[in-house]
Amino acid sequence: MIIMEYSRSEVIATLQRAGYSEEAEEALHELPDPVDLDRLVAWGQEHGITRDGLISRMGGSP
Numbered sequence: 001m002i003i004m005e006y007s008r009s010e011v012i013a014t015l016q017r018a019g020y021s022e023e024a025e026e027a028l029h030e031l032p033d034p035v036d037l038d039r040l041v042a043w044g045q046e047h048g049i050t051r052d053g054l055i056s057r058m059g060g061s062p
Contacts, residue, residue, distance in 0.1 A: 006034035
């Protein structure tokens with residue numbers, strides 16, 4: 001099984017680019033480094049952030 005992990009700084013930069021400034025600040029204090037995809041998805045759900053919403057805010061389409 002392959003576990004996808006992302007650096008906390010990468011997650012924070014993505015949140016900031018998408019306009020989630022407050023959430024980016026919270027991620028700095030709440031997420032481990034690195035963070036695995038399952039934990040990241042759960043954290044996003046807790047903060048009302050979905051994959052599709054993130055993509056949409058960055059100008060893409062889901």
